[in-house]
Amino acid sequence: MGIGHAxxxxxxxxxxxxxxxxxxxxxxxxxxxxxxxQRLASRIWRTPVVRCExxxxxxGARLWLKAENLQVGGSFKVRGALLAVEHLASHGSRGVIxxxxxxxxxxxALAARRYGLPAVLVLPGDAPPAKVQRIREAGAEVxxxxxxxADRVAVVAELRELHGYDAIDPYQNPHVIAGQGTATAxxxxxxxxxxxxxxxxxxPVGGGSAIAGACLATEGRGVSVVGAxxxxxxxxxxxxxxxxxxxxxxxxxxxxxxxxDRIGALPFALAHRAVAAVETASEEAIADAMRAAFxxxxxxxxxxxxxxxxxxxxxxxxxxVDVGVLLSGGNVEPSLAASLL
Amino acid sequence: MGIGHAxxxxxxxxxxxxxxxxxxxxxxxxxxxxxxxQRLASRIWRTPVVRCExxxxxxGARLWLKAENLQVGGSFKVRGALLAVEHLASHGSRGVIxxxxxxxxxxxALAARRYGLPAVLVLPGDAPPAKVQRIREAGAEVxxxxxxxADRVAVVAELRELHGYDAIDPYQNPHVIAGQGTATAxxxxxxxxxxxxxxxxxxPVGGGSAIAGACLATEGRGVSVVGAxxxxxxxxxxxxxxxxxxxxxxxxxxxxxxxxDRIGALPFALAHRAVAAVETASEEAIADAMRAAFxxxxxxxxxxxxxxxxxxxxxxxxxxVDVGVLLSGGNVEPSLAASLL
Numbered sequence: 183m184g185i186g187h188a189x190x191x192x193x194x195x196x197x198x199x200x201x202x203x204x205x206x207x208x209x210x211x212x213x214x215x216x217x218x219x220q221r222l223a224s225r226i227w228r229t230p231v232v233r234c235e236x237x238x239x240x241x242g243a244r245l246w247l248k249a250e251n252l253q254v255g256g257s258f259k260v261r262g263a264l265l266a267v268e269h270l271a272s273h274g275s276r277g278v279i280x281x282x283x284x285x286x287x288x289x290x291a292l293a294a295r296r297y298g299l300p301a302v303l304v305l306p307g308d309a310p311p312a313k314v315q316r317i318r319e320a321g322a323e324v325x326x327x328x329x330x331x332a333d334r335v336a337v338v339a340e341l342r343e344l345h346g347y348d349a350i351d352p353y354q355n356p357h358v359i360a361g362q363g364t365a366t367a368x369x370x371x372x373x374x375x376x377x378x379x380x381x382x383x384x385x386p387v388g389g390g391s392a393i394a395g396a397c398l399a400t401e402g403r404g405v406s407v408v409g410a411x412x413x414x415x416x417x418x419x420x421x422x423x424x425x426x427x428x429x430x431x432x433x434x435x436x437x438x439x440x441x442x443d444r445i446g447a448l449p450f451a452l453a454h455r456a457v458a459a460v461e462t463a464s465e466e467a468i469a470d471a472m473r474a475a476f477x478x479x480x481x482x483x484x485x486x487x488x489x490x491x492x493x494x495x496x497x498x499x500x501x502x503v504d505v506g507v508l509l510s511g512g513n514v515e516p517s518l519a520a521s522l523l
Numbered sequence: 524m525g526i527g528h529a530x531x532x533x534x535x536x537x538x539x540x541x542x543x544x545x546x547x548x549x550x551x552x553x554x555x556x557x558x559x560x561q562r563l564a565s566r567i568w569r570t571p572v573v574r575c576e577x578x579x580x581x582x583g584a585r586l587w588l589k590a591e592n593l594q595v596g597g598s599f600k601v602r603g604a605l606l607a608v609e610h611l612a613s614h615g616s617r618g619v620i621x622x623x624x625x626x627x628x629x630x631x632a633l634a635a636r637r638y639g640l641p642a643v644l645v646l647p648g649d650a651p652p653a654k655v656q657r658i659r660e661a662g663a664e665v666x667x668x669x670x671x672x673a674d675r676v677a678v679v680a681e682l683r684e685l686h687g688y689d690a691i692d693p694y695q696n697p698h699v700i701a702g703q704g705t706a707t708a709x710x711x712x713x714x715x716x717x718x719x720x721x722x723x724x725x726x727p728v729g730g731g732s733a734i735a736g737a738c739l740a741t742e743g744r745g746v747s748v749v750g751a752x753x754x755x756x757x758x759x760x761x762x763x764x765x766x767x768x769x770x771x772x773x774x775x776x777x778x779x780x781x782x783x784d785r786i787g788a789l790p791f792a793l794a795h796r797a798v799a800a801v802e803t804a805s806e807e808a809i810a811d812a813m814r815a816a817f818x819x820x821x822x823x824x825x826x827x828x829x830x831x832x833x834x835x836x837x838x839x840x841x842x843x844v845d846v847g848v849l850l851s852g853g854n855v856e857p858s859l860a861a862s863l864l
Contacts, residue, residue, distance in 0.1 A: 230571030232593055251821040252573055312818075476860070477653075480592040480853030482821040512821030519817070520864035523857040 210356050210452070212401040215363035218265055222364055225264055229253050229365075231372045231506075234479040237491075242499035246380065247491075248369040251483045251512025255292045256285070256316070257439075258510050259352075262361030262391060263289035264296070266350045269357050271297035277347035280304070281334035283388065283439050284313035285486075285511050286352035291322035302347060304337045306330075310438055310515040330432065331389075331442045353389035353446025363395025369506045370399065381502020382406035386490040386510050387418045387460065388440040390449025396508070397456035406458035406501050410493035412437045413462040417445045418453060422460060426450070436518065437468055439486030439511060458501065463492040471495060473522050475509070484514040551697050551793070553742035556704035559606055563705055566605055570594050570706075572713045572847075575820040578832075583840035587721065588832075589710040592824045592853025596633045597626070597657070598780075599851050600693075603702030603732060604630035605637070607691045610698055612638035618688040621645070622675035624729065624780050625654035626827075626852050627693035632663035643688065645678045647671075651779055651856040671773065672730075672783045694730035694787025704736025710847045711740065722843020723747035727831040727851050728759045728801065729781040731790025737849070738797035747799035747842050751834035753778045754803040758786045759794060763801060767791070777859065778809055780827030780852065799842065804833040812836060814863050816850070825855040 232247040250258035267278055267290060277300040280290045287303035294301035301322035305314065306329040317324050325341065327333045342349050352358060366383055373380050383400065385392045387409040396407045409418050414435035421427045421444075429444045445453075463471075468485050471492035475483045483491070487509040498505040573588040591599035608619060608631060618641040621631045628644035635642035642663035646655060647670040658665050666682065668674045683690050693699060707724055714721050724741065726733045728750040737748045750759050755776035762768045762785075770785045786794075804812075809826050812833035816824045824832070828850040839846040 227574055230573070230590075232571070233568055234593075235595065249571075252571075252575075254576065256821060476823050477857060480597060480823040482817050482823060516818060516864040520861040523861035523864070 210359060210398060212398055214360040215367050215399045218360040219364040219367055222261055222264060226254050226260060227252065228368065231369060232479060232481065236478040237474060241495045243503055243505045245494055245498060246369065246373050246504065246506045247479060248365060248506060248508050249481060250365050251481060251487060251509050255288045256511055256513040257289065258362060258365040259285040259289035260292060261364050262358030263293040265361040266355050266357040267293035267297050267299065270348050271299055275299060275348045277301060277345055278350055279338055279342050279347040280350045280352060281338045282352050283441050284309050285439055285513060288313060288316045290350055291317045291320035294322060295320050302341055302345065304334045306334065312515050313513050316513065331444055353391050354448045359391055359394045359448065362391045363399040365508060366396040366399035373506065378504050380405050380504050380506045382408050383506035383508065384408045384410050384490045384494045385508040386440055386486045387411045388486060389442040390418065390446040390453065392508060392510060393457065394449035394452040397452045407456060408493065408501055409457055409460035410490040411460060411462050412440050412468060412489055413464050415441055415443060416462050417443060419460050419462060421445045421450050422454065436465060437485035437489050439484060440489055461493045461497050463489050467492040469522055476523065481509065482512045482514060483509050484511045486510050551700060551739060553739055555701040556708050556739045559701040560705040560708055563602055563605060567595050567601060568593065569709065572710060573820060573822065577819040578815060578836065582836045584844055584846045586835055586839060587710065587714050587845065587847045588820060589706060589847060589849050590822060591706055592822060592828060592850050596629045597852055597854040599703060599706040600626040600630035601633060602705050603699030604634040606702040607696050607698040608634035608638050608640065611689050612640055616640060616689045618642060618686055619691055620679055620683050620688040621691040621693060622679045623693050624782050625650050626780055626854060629654060629657045631691055632658045632661035635663060636661050643682055643686065645675045647675060653856050654854050657854065672785055694732050695789045700732055700735045700789065703732045704740040706849060707737040707740035714847065719845050721746050721845050721847045723749055724847035724849065725749045725751050725831045725835045726849040727781055727827045728752045729827060730783040731759065731787040731794065733849060733851060734798065735790035735793040738793045748797060749834065749842055750798055750801035751831040752801060752803050753781050753809060753830055754805050756782055756784060757803050758784060760801050760803060762786045762791050763795065777806060778826035778830050780825060781830055802834045802838050804830050808833040810863055817864065822850065823853045823855060824850050825852045827851050
């Protein structure tokens with residue numbers, strides 16, 4: 183049973199994570215995110231929080247854009263990957279393997295290079311060529327398969343046995359979740375330094391690591407966590423409705439990073455009890471937010487990040503005055519960016 | 524005699540500046556920049572300094588990218604415009620007028636709206652439509668004329684008389700110069716806070732306000748100021764060679780913000796004694812740097828800013844280990860951005 187078919191939603195239900203080398207040490211709570219932040223501090227950029235008046239005016243709120251598109255590797259995923267790979271490297275791992283829609287793979291490839299481990303990354307056949315290229319540039323091997331999460335999970339299981347590598351699950355590995363949470367924690371810290379207490383944060387939802395991390399980072403702080411999904415892949419919306427992760431029918435979305443057709447069991451368990459709302463964005467709204475980021479905020483963001491921005495532009499004012507937005511990444515296909523402009 | 528035909532290069536040689544309402548109070552030195560920074564603090568964004576490993580690797584230096592493309596109005600020019608308009612507003616001005624390739628006009632329009640003054644902006648006929656639109660959105664009137672600096676200066680002189688407005692010269696007004704200098708001052712401060720002393724800063728050169736401000740901001744700090752010009756319009760390169768501002772033949776450059784065919788007299792006087800070098804970038808290098816900013820640094824920058832980045836990518840390592848780059852603005856024409864991607 184891979185995570186694509188998980189029926190339970192506890193941390194123990196990680197069957198693509200290898201022999202648990204990546205898991206034993208992390209207890210998942212706000213303190214874990216804090217510790218993760220301390221360990222990451224000198225290894226990643228403290229990305230800026232960008233303000234943009236025209237976007238504020240459109241949203242009816244003050245938006246605090248956490249620009250993780252400017253992060254090492256072009257997305258916040260390097261946070262979790264560095265911690266997970268470091269942990270495995272220090273426990274004698276021979277190499278790492280991971281499935282991903284792209285950004286987790288880039289992040290694992292960069293982290294593996296840093297710690298001198300070989301890496302194999304399993305991507306869907308429709309992954310953006312720009313993301314595949316970045317993985318190869320980091321010196322890792324890329325394997326492509328079908329477009330469903332279950333396809334990738336199956337390939338990871340096979341290749342993990344074959345190579346004797348450790349799998350780093352993008353949605354279930356506690357190091358990954360705690361690491362991703364540091365993006366939200368940093369945003370809260372940076373806004374607090376400016377005397378601002380955020381009312382809410384909007385985070386994109388794919389496999390769920392961002393929202394799981396956000397739920398941990400905001401624990402007990404009175405900050406609403408709002409999930410942002412494409413209408414085409416409402417994996418968390420559906421899971422919350424039926425009370426457990428389910429595989430949703432796949433419709434096309436430009437938000438390649440949010441194409442996982444099932445929310446991870448661990449993210450669901452965390453989000454289930456903590457999210458204030460999950461909102462869905464149309465393809466048109468995602469494209470429009472991406473254009474707005476380019477032309478108004480002058481930030482290159484990928485469609486997954488634009489999904490969060492789209493939800494913020496439409497719904498932020500319902501969630502408060504000061505609303506953070508996790509601009510999760512900027513690894514956009516040049517041809518897509520060109521066609522949107 | 525307009526500034527397009529200036530033969531002297533002293534502050535007094537500002538014949539498009541109106542009856543000196545915009546000039547009397549500022550003595551131009553490092554302290555003036557510091558005071559300007561204090562006055563601006565609550566009115567503009569403290570834009571981030573962005574790092575990007577792939578660009579560092581290309582340049583052979585550590586680049587500290589001052590992201591003024593994220594500034595209010597999309598460029599650093601709002602700094603000088605706010606100070607100049609505030610000064611005029613507090614001295615009973617009836618309205619303001621300025622010539623510009625675009626960004627100074629956007630900045631003056633925004634500042635005029637803030638202080639409740641009408642504004643007329645004079646632009647070249649080939650100004651990017653996106654810039655013209657932003658000026659109109661700020662509620663100001665746009666007048667277009669020929670593509671030469673002298674054309675715009677002549678129109679400003681006429682309309683200034685007609686309306687009884689005060690002109691805000693983009694290259695000669697001391698408030699403007701001191702204000703533009705705050706971008707470099709802030710960059711020095713932000714890098715110092717990270718324990719880094721910059722060896723050099725690279726700034727784009729159009730009419731010269733950025734480099735003039737940079738020369739003031741770096742006064743006595745041991746930081747080399749490097750100017751970046753398009754090969755097509757080497758106005759400062761030529762002026763330094765012949766020892767005074769001269770009008771250079773106009774060739775086409777995509778760097779619309781750097782099209783002024785003559786360096787301002789005041790900027791020349793300041794740069795003449797202070798710049799370490801002026802380097803020129805080919806059109807290809809400018810386009811390539813703009814693409815690199817999009818795809819590697821995930822920042823939307825306009826070609827003028829890309830000219831500084833192009834020079835940094837090519838020459839930074841000759842000027843030191845830690846090199847600042849003034850990414851002056853991000854008001855790019857969507858169609859140009861699309862064609863480059």
